[in-house]
Amino acid sequence: MSGREFFQKRYEQIGWKLKEVNLKQAIRVNQTYSKEKNLVNRLSGLGLHLEKIPFLNNGYWVLESRVSAGATAEYLLGYYSIQEAAAQIPVSLFSNLKGKKVLDVAAAPGGKTVQLSDLMENTGVIIALDVDKRRLNALGNHLERCHVANTVVYLLDARQVSTLKLKFDRILLDVPCSGNFVTDKNWFKNRTLKDIERNAKLQREILTKAIDCLADQGEIVYSTCSLEPEENEVNMDWAVKHLDLQIQEVDCYGNEGLTSVFGKQLDSSVRLCKRIWPGETQGFFVCKLRRSKKDESKGNY
Numbered sequence: 001m002s003g004r005e006f007f008q009k010r011y012e013q014i015g016w017k018l019k020e021v022n023l024k025q026a027i028r029v030n031q032t033y034s035k036e037k038n039l040v041n042r043l044s045g046l047g048l049h050l051e052k053i054p055f056l057n058n059g060y061w062v063l064e065s066r067v068s069a070g071a072t073a074e075y076l077l078g079y080y081s082i083q084e085a086a087a088q089i090p091v092s093l094f095s096n097l098k099g100k101k102v103l104d105v106a107a108a109p110g111g112k113t114v115q116l117s118d119l120m121e122n123t124g125v126i127i128a129l130d131v132d133k134r135r136l137n138a139l140g141n142h143l144e145r146c147h148v149a150n151t152v153v154y155l156l157d158a159r160q161v162s163t164l165k166l167k168f169d170r171i172l173l174d175v176p177c178s179g180n181f182v183t184d185k186n187w188f189k190n191r192t193l194k195d196i197e198r199n200a201k202l203q204r205e206i207l208t209k210a211i212d213c214l215a216d217q218g219e220i221v222y223s224t225c226s227l228e229p230e231e232n233e234v235n236m237d238w239a240v241k242h243l244d245l246q247i248q249e250v251d252c253y254g255n256e257g258l259t260s261v262f263g264k265q266l267d268s269s270v271r272l273c274k275r276i277w278p279g280e281t282q283g284f285f286v287c288k289l290r291r292s293k294k295d296e297s298k299g300n301y
């Protein structure tokens with residue numbers, strides 16, 4: 001059986017039929033430094049035909065373009081970012097970010113760090129970590145282009161985050177994952193179940209270490225661009241059972257999380273997660289978590 005057939009069969013078992021997807025380019029307006037209406041008019045004058053993405057606050061599809069969206073003066077001035085539509089969802093799930101201490105554990109190349117900073121209106125502080133120095137250079141450029149002034153960047157394995165001895169009000173776990181076939185045309189050829197399981201384990205390790213740094217009343221958003229349940233619902237079921245985390249209801253684009261996976265029944269709260277099958281967007285998974293009430297005192301400063 002080819003890799004494609006293997007994964008296709010798994011998707012069918014969990015209720016989705018594999019189909020080809022042509023990813024639409026999307027941008028996100030950086031509100032702190034640009035006025036959305038003016039920017040859209042300016043870009044339209046340059047030949048970028050935009051359409052508001054109905055399920056996002058500041059996102060637009062690029063329907064047609066006479067110029068590359070990454071080559072306009074407005075882009076170079078940081079008025080907007082090129083950011084895939086589903087990838088704009090995780091950061092939008094945090095409540096009031098202004099003035100908060102925020103941890104971004106796997107931050108490079110920085111699309112979501114910039115979005116965090118924008119929603120924070122450049123207040124508070126973001127600690128952004130990544131283990132890949134080359135990708136951190138890209139993050140640095142991205143932060144500079146978008147005028148981000150509230151972020152400290154560390155070359156650090158997220159599993160060592162406790163060495164910073166800090167507590168955070170918001171933690172973004174956009175964890176390293178296996179990705180999906182929409183953004184990688186060789187995905188089926190290059191991935192095996194072993195890769196999925198290895199990534200799922202790394203994700204659990206990162207989550208375990210990150211929650212030790214969560215302040216009282218703190219919020220976590222966990223996200224992946226993987227379609228594989230082991231990295232998504234199964235890990236969130238594990239977090240509920242082993243880390244005393246509670247899954248929170250969110251109001252965003254996507255389907256309910258799966259509660260029955262390859263014959264295994266998961267905690268019923270896992271349905272509150274959002275699974276986004278490829279279609280209008282790439283594949284994505286998001287889940288908002290808080291410490292369960294009895295555990296809140298662990299997060300004291």
Ligand SMILES: C[S@@+](CC[C@H](N)C(=O)[O-])C[C@H]1O[C@@H](n2cnc3c(N)ncnc32)[C@H](O)[C@@H]1O
Nearest residue numbers: 106107108109110111112131132157158174176
């Ligand atoms: C999905 S990408 C992050 C995308 C990023 N959040 C964004 O919005 O641009 C995952 C990142 O995790 C990083 N990574 C892998 N293992 C890590 C670890 N143990 N600790 C911290 N970062 C890690 C990778 O280098 C990669 O940049």
